Amino acid sequence: MTNSKIYLARLTVEAASPLGIGSGRRGITTDRLVARDAYGLPYLPGTALAGCLRNSLSGQLEDKVLNEVFGFQDNDEGIGSRLIISSGHLIGPDGKVVGEDNGLPTYENDYLKSLTEGSLPQRDHVRINSRGVADAKGHGKFDEQLVPRGVRFVFELCLHGTDDDADVWKQLVQEFCQPIFRIGGGTRKGFGKLSVKAIKQCILDLRNAEQLSAYLQLTSALDAPLPSAFTTSIAPADARQDDKWLTYELRLTARDYFQFGRGIGGISESASAVKDGWVSKLAKREPVVTWENGKPSLLSGDKACYLLPATSLKGALSHRTAFHYNQLRKNYVEDQKIKETSGPDYDSIVEDLMPVHSTLPKTPEEIKREIERLMEFQSTINEIDVDKSATFRKFTEEIDNAQTDEARPNVGENNDAVRALFGFAVERQKDENGKDKSAQRGRVLIDDVFLDSDEVQVKTFSHVMIDRFTGGAKAGALFNEDVARTKEKIVFTIQVEKTAFDGDNGDLIKNAFEEALLDLSRGQLPLGGGIAKGHGVFSGELITPETQQV
Known part of the structure; x- marks a missing residue:
């Protein structure tokens, strides 16, 4: 059966928490910038909405249904998506969608000015290790730009289908009302929660001349007047309780x-x-x-x-x-087996330092005693720049690596409870063959x-x-x-x-x-x-x- 029905919905959503929808770019003062539209203001990319929606429905709809609605590509086989999702655009200080037929935005208003690139709030993060101190190595210290809580956006859904898609359509729309639905980055640290403020939707039968005409007259403007067939739900219907x-x-x-x-x-x-x-x-x-x-x-x-x-x-x-x-x-800590590090190779250290410190004693035994004496007495160790030795640097790196959470059993991401609840990253977990394990989000x-x-x-x-x-x-x-x-x-x-x-x-x-x-x-x-x-x-x-x- 050909697609004879058009399911349409316009959703007004509010950021119930800050949003971390990144652009993939770094800024001068921040490591992660938010995505921006042609006016330089934050927006919700349609790809982000579609991807998050499909992922959220993956445990509720069969893969066959998901592929038919969202499309798929498997080698030479595939079909296009029957679901069209627009980008979510900002509602401005006058209550209208910024731009479109409303003219260019003016940034003199405090609200719009606060959403320009240099005015958005930033969050700085630092990873704390199992010993309770900051771990700034390995990207443990970074900051990111966010869209403030309370900002509102409008976007549209359009599904080309038949009468058989009525139940699927209902799930598509109601999924945005789910308490656990999140969008963007940092969803496991408080970001990306949406609150649906209004849903305007209708179902148009293209076999009906009047409804076909109404569909053909629709524009892409997100605040354009809607046909009378649309019904508005100011308070969305209660979302189903997810038993998962x-x-x-x-x-x-x-x-x-x-x-x-x-x-x-x-x-x-x-x-x-x-x-x-x-x-x-x-x-x-x-x-x-x-x-x-x-x-x-x-x-x-x-x-x-x-x-x-x-x-x-x-x-x-x-x-x-x-x-x-x-x-x-x-x-218990007494049972932990931590990789042992060998002692410093004095001969190699001296060989590294000889070109720099030509006044050192020449025999290996004298050299060894001199280095041990310098390491024992802090007041004199500065006479030799031991860090110029590649061997010594390697030795100290081995000691540092042995103290990290990654090298310690049962702490950090090596703890089964932490992995099950808070997830783990690919680059921090290796199997017995040294290959990356699959990542698991929190x-x-x-x-x-x-x-x-x-x-x-x-x-x-x-x-x-x-x-x-x-x-x-x-x-x-x-x-x-x-x-x-x-x-x-x-x-x-x-x-x-x-x-x-x-x-x-x-x-x-x-x-x-x-x-x-x-x-x-x-x-x-x-x-x-x-x-x-x-x-x-x-x-x-x-x-x-x-x-x-x-």
Whole structure:
């Protein structure tokens, strides 16, 4: 049967979390730039929408149906897609789609100005290793540009089909309403969540002359008037509950101050700031867009929301889950077998250094004793630049590599619970033959928490390092930092894919993960920075899938 029906839908969506839809380019001040349209403003590429939609439906529709709807290519065989998805374009300050028939945008408006390339918020990240320190090597330190939470876009779906596609069409549209649907990068660290604000849709029968005429008169403009056949759902129908995911909820209260920093200093927002107002660390804040009567308002500057990033919670949970899992499996540090490194090859080191240090003793035994003496006495070791020896550099690299999480069993991505819950990367996992193992993305979704500016109080703490010899202040070691507190209840929503708890060790992984969550609720697992100074302690209650059903 030929395609006699046209299924059409226009969706208005809001970024329920920041969006990390990358352009694949790097900027001068950031490692990852967001995708932009012809006006230099963020947009949702149709390829990203189509790819995420197909992937999200892959476990619900048969492969045959997916191939018929989205198309496929297998060597010489293949068919084109029957589903057409437009790019999602920005809704401007006047409530209309930016550009198109509405003229060129003016960037004098604060809303549009905040979405230009140099004004978008950035997130900086650093990987924390199993010893609790920053691991900046191997791309462990980077930052990325984001589209703020609250920005709205419009895009269209069009399916060419028959009467038999009615059920598939319903699933296509409703999939965007799913709580676990994500788009773009960083979906496992709080980004990419959409909230559907309106759905306008209709089904046109091309065998009907009136409906065929209505279809032919449609334009590509995303805010053009729609035929009367379209029905509008301001509040989308309830999305089906995905039985493949479990939902946990942490309802926490800050016992005192917490520190989620911006990574930079600046003028303090605290009334108790130092005399000149400058602090070395500022509390993390991010602009958010709110809507009233179809018009956006930008909360920025002193009205910007305070941020408790999902990455901070994710990192802490990952390490603590590994701890509990190792405890349950009785994987103790005494039993770890770490690759041993050989001692330094003195003869090779000397051979490397002889052209540089011609005054060294000449016999091997004298040379060996001299190097050992220099390594023992720190005050004299600087006389020889040992780093100029390639052999010595190789020796120190072997020691450093032996201390990384990748080389240690049962920690980081080598921990079965961490791999099952938080995934692992191709380049960090090898099989016994030295080949890359298949990558696995994380099965845990955590949302950022944004706190209104009037709900948070900021205080400045001053610090000075004490010279242990004199007992006085150490010169140049005076600094200060902003910390925050709130009396409001902080709710973290955590969704876990059930497959993370499959397998022989599934029960142990689940127990370890829930114990880590309980540690947070008991105040035994601090979050953020300055935890050694008493910051970041939260307590409250954990709502598990089992307690939600009671």
